[in-house]
Amino acid sequence: MPAPLQANSLRPRPQTGFVDPKVLMAIRNLELRARLVVEGFWSGLHRSPYHGFSVEFTEYRSYSPGEDTRYLDWRLFARSDRYYVKKFEDETNLRCHLLVDQSHSMTYQSVGYTKSDYARTLAATLAWFLNGQGDAVGLFTFDERVRDYLPPRHRHGHLRQLMLALERGPDGKHTNLAEPLRRVSELARKRGLIVFISDFLAPIEQLEHHFALLAAAGHEVAVFQVLDPNEIAFEFERPMLFQDIESRRDVFLDPVTVRAEYQRKLKQHSEQVQGICRNLGFAFHRLVTNQPLELALLDFLRSRSRRGKIIRRRARS
Amino acid sequence: MNFLSPWFLVGALAIAGPILFHLIRRAARERMPFSSLMFLHPTPPRTVRRRKIEHLLLLLLRCACLLLIATGFARPFLSKSLPVDTATGGQQLVLLVDTSASMRRDGIWEKARAVAERYLAKASPADQVAVMTFDRQVRTVVSLAEWSSWTTDARFASAKQRLAAISPGWMGTQLGFALTAAAEQFQHNTPDGTLPKSRVVVLISDMQEGAKLDGLQGHEWLKDARVVIERVDGNNESNAGLEILDPSGNTTGQENDIHVRVVNAGNSRKEKFRLDWGGGGASSDIYLPPGQSRTFTAPKLAAGTATGKLQLSGDDIEFDNTSYFTAPEIENIPIACLGMEPSNDPAGLLYYLQRIFQPAPRRNVQLVDSLTNAAFAIISGKLPQEQSSAVRDWLTGGKSALLVLNNAQAQAFATLLGLSDPSLTESSGDFALLGRIDFKHPIFAPFDDPRFSDFSRIHFWKHRRWEIPSALQANVLADFDDHSPALVEVPVGKGRLLILTSGWNPEDSQLAVSSKFPPLIQTMLEWSGSTAPVHYQFRTGDPIPSPATSGATVQWQKPDGKQIALAAGAPFLETDMPGIYQVTWENRHRQFAVNLPADESRIAPMPIDELARLGVPIGAVKEQAAATARVQKREMQRTELENHQKLWRWMLAAALAIALLEIILSGWLARRAATVEAIT
Numbered sequence: 001m002p003a004p005l006q007a008n009s010l011r012p013r014p015q016t017g018f019v020d021p022k023v024l025m026a027i028r029n030l031e032l033r034a035r036l037v038v039e040g041f042w043s044g045l046h047r048s049p050y051h052g053f054s055v056e057f058t059e060y061r062s063y064s065p066g067e068d069t070r071y072l073d074w075r076l077f078a079r080s081d082r083y084y085v086k087k088f089e090d091e092t093n094l095r096c097h098l099l100v101d102q103s104h105s106m107t108y109q110s111v112g113y114t115k116s117d118y119a120r121t122l123a124a125t126l127a128w129f130l131n132g133q134g135d136a137v138g139l140f141t142f143d144e145r146v147r148d149y150l151p152p153r154h155r156h157g158h159l160r161q162l163m164l165a166l167e168r169g170p171d172g173k174h175t176n177l178a179e180p181l182r183r184v185s186e187l188a189r190k191r192g193l194i195v196f197i198s199d200f201l202a203p204i205e206q207l208e209h210h211f212a213l214l215a216a217a218g219h220e221v222a223v224f225q226v227l228d229p230n231e232i233a234f235e236f237e238r239p240m241l242f243q244d245i246e247s248r249r250d251v252f253l254d255p256v257t258v259r260a261e262y263q264r265k266l267k268q269h270s271e272q273v274q275g276i277c278r279n280l281g282f283a284f285h286r287l288v289t290n291q292p293l294e295l296a297l298l299d300f301l302r303s304r305s306r307r308g309k310i311i312r313r314r315a316r317s
Numbered sequence: 318m319n320f321l322s323p324w325f326l327v328g329a330l331a332i333a334g335p336i337l338f339h340l341i342r343r344a345a346r347e348r349m350p351f352s353s354l355m356f357l358h359p360t361p362p363r364t365v366r367r368r369k370i371e372h373l374l375l376l377l378l379r380c381a382c383l384l385l386i387a388t389g390f391a392r393p394f395l396s397k398s399l400p401v402d403t404a405t406g407g408q409q410l411v412l413l414v415d416t417s418a419s420m421r422r423d424g425i426w427e428k429a430r431a432v433a434e435r436y437l438a439k440a441s442p443a444d445q446v447a448v449m450t451f452d453r454q455v456r457t458v459v460s461l462a463e464w465s466s467w468t469t470d471a472r473f474a475s476a477k478q479r480l481a482a483i484s485p486g487w488m489g490t491q492l493g494f495a496l497t498a499a500a501e502q503f504q505h506n507t508p509d510g511t512l513p514k515s516r517v518v519v520l521i522s523d524m525q526e527g528a529k530l531d532g533l534q535g536h537e538w539l540k541d542a543r544v545v546i547e548r549v550d551g552n553n554e555s556n557a558g559l560e561i562l563d564p565s566g567n568t569t570g571q572e573n574d575i576h577v578r579v580v581n582a583g584n585s586r587k588e589k590f591r592l593d594w595g596g597g598g599a600s601s602d603i604y605l606p607p608g609q610s611r612t613f614t615a616p617k618l619a620a621g622t623a624t625g626k627l628q629l630s631g632d633d634i635e636f637d638n639t640s641y642f643t644a645p646e647i648e649n650i651p652i653a654c655l656g657m658e659p660s661n662d663p664a665g666l667l668y669y670l671q672r673i674f675q676p677a678p679r680r681n682v683q684l685v686d687s688l689t690n691a692a693f694a695i696i697s698g699k700l701p702q703e704q705s706s707a708v709r710d711w712l713t714g715g716k717s718a719l720l721v722l723n724n725a726q727a728q729a730f731a732t733l734l735g736l737s738d739p740s741l742t743e744s745s746g747d748f749a750l751l752g753r754i755d756f757k758h759p760i761f762a763p764f765d766d767p768r769f770s771d772f773s774r775i776h777f778w779k780h781r782r783w784e785i786p787s788a789l790q791a792n793v794l795a796d797f798d799d800h801s802p803a804l805v806e807v808p809v810g811k812g813r814l815l816i817l818t819s820g821w822n823p824e825d826s827q828l829a830v831s832s833k834f835p836p837l838i839q840t841m842l843e844w845s846g847s848t849a850p851v852h853y854q855f856r857t858g859d860p861i862p863s864p865a866t867s868g869a870t871v872q873w874q875k876p877d878g879k880q881i882a883l884a885a886g887a888p889f890l891e892t893d894m895p896g897i898y899q900v901t902w903e904n905r906h907r908q909f910a911v912n913l914p915a916d917e918s919r920i921a922p923m924p925i926d927e928l929a930r931l932g933v934p935i936g937a938v939k940e941q942a943a944a945t946a947r948v949q950k951r952e953m954q955r956t957e958l959e960n961h962q963k964l965w966r967w968m969l970a971a972a973l974a975i976a977l978l979e980i981i982l983s984g985w986l987a988r989r990a991a992t993v994e995a996i997t
Contacts (some may be wrong), residue, residue: 106351173874201353230350244354251359258357265356 018292025113031083031163034124060084094135095152095192098123103143103175104246110230118289119197120166141181181210191218208276221282321392328387335379378979389968394959407443409513411499415522416453420485421636423679428549442469451495452488453858487857489914490528516542524548527919533931555585558637558918559629563854575615581609583921590631637918641910643853648680653691656700669829690846694718705732713810717845748776749797777826780819855911860888871902
């Protein structure tokens with residue numbers, strides 16, 4: 001469960017050996033950023049209090065005569081003189097779709113880098129991580145329509161293509177959350193993991209319907225809402241003209257007057273998204289751009305681990 | 318304080334800009350981009366602050382800067398007492414009366430004179446009047462100074478008397494030059510030192526379309542000068558005229574037809590005319606629409622007749638219906654060819670010369686072997702020594718010759734030039750080409766065009782090197798590529814000798830087979846003066862060149878029988894009437910025909926717009942023009958005063974200083990504001 005929208009959430013969390021996001025975003029190469037996060041994550045994992053989780057669950061099963069001998073683990077046979085079949089490789093081969101919002105509202109920034117930079121780094125990190133595990137990773141980038149689509153693959157050079165697609169900055173004007181979900185439900189026929197990264201600063205009337213389609217198709221969905229600290233706190237002082245980045249509409253505002261109302265509406269909106277996810281069993285993560293990315297990765301893996309247990313429990317029952 | 322350009326003061330309104338900016342600046346500057354306004358609703362702006370003017374000192378500086386710039390551009394000056402305008406003089410009037418041949422029509426001249434007398438009578442005592450006439454030339458009958466010198470009572474009578482003595486001539490109409498000459502008569506001030514009220518040229522003419530307007534383009538007219546056109550019309554009659562074309566230019570033509578140009582005026586109502594030589598000879602009917610000009614072949618002149626008078630009939634006006642003709646004489650040009658091989662020897666020079674001079678209807682070139690009566694001589698290098706002295710004497714008398722050095726042992730060469738040692742040597746090497754050529758010299762001038770100037774294809778197998786003694790005053794017209802002279806002009810007494818250091822015989826060069834050879838020999842003949850084309854047809858006013866360049870006086874006779882004796886070489890200028898002019902010199906006799914220009918027959922009225930298009934200030938004179946001149950003068954005085962004071966410099970300097978102060982102050986305020994913003 002993500003933390004509620006409070007002022008203290010805007011302050012960076014205590015650093016526990018993770019890379020400072022400002023330092024990370026100063027690196028121009030997206031692939032390098034992703035590698036740094038994943039490798040830092042692995043090295044920090046030794047000190048991690050969380051044990052026992054894994055994206056893949058390895059299992060050995062006794063060999064039955066007549067089965068294909070290709071899956072026999074010959075090393076185990078050498079050690080134990082027993083025939084075991086490695087089932088995990090086939091079962092855990094994951095197809096993941098990353099859906100990344102590239103609309104113009106993602107270009108907002110108050111910490112030195114944009115929400116889009118943060119979101120793309122997150123997507124690149126997940127892609128790098130999953131690719132390292134042998135999973136197939138695909139990509140949708142979208143604004144008011146789907147911009148780039150790379151089908152999930154695990155082959156040489158695919159990760160490079162994915163990074164190149166992510167490096168193209170946002171150029172869309174508006175945000176349409178339903179369109180990429182509709183497309184991914186059409187294209188992703190096999191069950192897999194769908195990671196949705198957006199600021200969700202758009203109408204969400206159609207969101208539940210499309211999320212439900214994905215859930216019905218058996219997809220596992222992880223939702224990341226990326227927000228700038230100033231979007232949450234709205235720490236402006238003087239009255240001035242505010243211009244909507246996407247629509248270019250000017251509105252004169254006195255921040256002191258409207259701050260409370262704004263925060264209430266934003267919280268309500270966010271809770272609506274969160275409620276939809278909870279109802280459908282999706283993992284919801286709110287990320288503020290001054291938080292270390294490793295924490296996002298950690299949250300993601302923890303939620304997957306929990307979900308794996310739930311599924312297994314359901315299967316046993 | 319006065320201003321030279323007060324409309325620049327409108328620029329001072331620009332101070333409204335800074336005032337406005339100081340009122341609204343804050344509201345316009347603050348704009349904050351935000352990711353989404355979907356959770357925000359507008360709040361009404363608090364506008365109380367905006368009514369206040371911020372940074373009053375800065376605003377005052379900016380306004381002062383703009384005011385000073387606007388004032389500077391308005392060219393201020395401190396007014397002093399300007400001199401009072403003294404333009405109280407009279408009018409300057411030039412009566413320009415047309416006396417061309419077209420004014421000979423019935424009643425026209427009387428009308429023109431009446432108009433001129435009307436203007437003379439109207440002249441006030443303060444006015445200055447000049448009377449000029451023009452046809453092909455401009456003549457002053459009464460000058461402005463002369464008019465002023467007369468007593469007031471005698472002015473009109475004297476001018477009228479002079480005008481009465483004038484009658485139209487037989488010349489063409491040069492209206493353009495006449496107008497510019499009349500405009501130059503204007504003086505800047507009247508004799509009593511005052512400015513003239515106005516300057517007017519009164520053009521009294523039939524304004525025929527055949528008048529020439531040369532010289533008007535680009536003429537600078539005085540600002541207050543005006544041209545008033547007083548057109549005198551005829552009786553709207555049909556007119557056609559004719560002019561026999563000069564046949565003397567056609568020296569090589571085969572036909573002996575006489576061509577005549579007939580012009581039908583644009584306002585003519587007749588189209589059918591008849592040409593005849595008079596006296597019941599041959600005649601021909603012609604058809605020519607109005608406004609057109611066409612060349613016809615005249616009826617055949619009676620055989621054996623040297624002169625004729627071609628008449629046109631069928632129109633209403635007579636003065637231009639006669640054109641005179643003189644048959645060109647056959648031109649005999651004896652050229653002495655000395656020291657040459659037989660004419661049937663292809664290795665010699667004469668063989669090729671004979672082929673150049675083909676028979677022509679009006680020119681007969683004879684190659685003779687004697688200098689007697691020869692117009693030109695072509696001398697081979699093989700001229701016998703005993704003939705050389707005779708040739709030199711002949712040259713010294715003022716003749717010209719071409720010496721072809723086709724032999725290095727030319728004995729005649731030294732004798733002709735009066736040299737003791739000719740220092741001729743035979744060239745060595747394969748061949749030579751012509752190098753530098755003086756295309757400015759009359760011999761080579763016709764070749765001075767990229768199409769004809771290529772002499773590099775002519776190979777000279779042999780030539781003679783000649784060290785030209787400096788005492789000879791020789792002029793090298795062309796040299797070979799080894800820098801030895803090829804064609805040299807040397808004065809011999811009164812005459813001139815051309816020396817070609819190679820021959821055109823095949824042993825020496827390819828010159829004879831070159832296309833350059835015939836025109837080169839032709840230009841040499843023309844250079845010597847022996848074949849200058851003689852013209853027999855002239856227009857009234859044209860000078861007739863003297864047929865004799867040397868000798869005793871030349872006796873001329875005009876068509877009216879008047880005898881005039883002129884020195885040899887002096888052109889005859891009194892071609893003031895059409896007819897046959899006769900000249901006698903050295904027991905020779907020649908006739909020339911002088912005719913009216915055909916354009917003089919084009920008596921349809923000229924469109925006045927044409928004059929206006931050429932910049933002639935046409936229009937009635939008004940007092941307003943004089944007033945304009947006075948205003949201009951006063952304006953000039955104001956400009957001088959302003960130029961002397963130059964207050965605008967101080968204004969702009971002050972504006973610059975204030976602008977500098979404004980930059981410093983606004984920079985300081987901006988820094989202070991930034992600091993305050995950072996702290997808050």
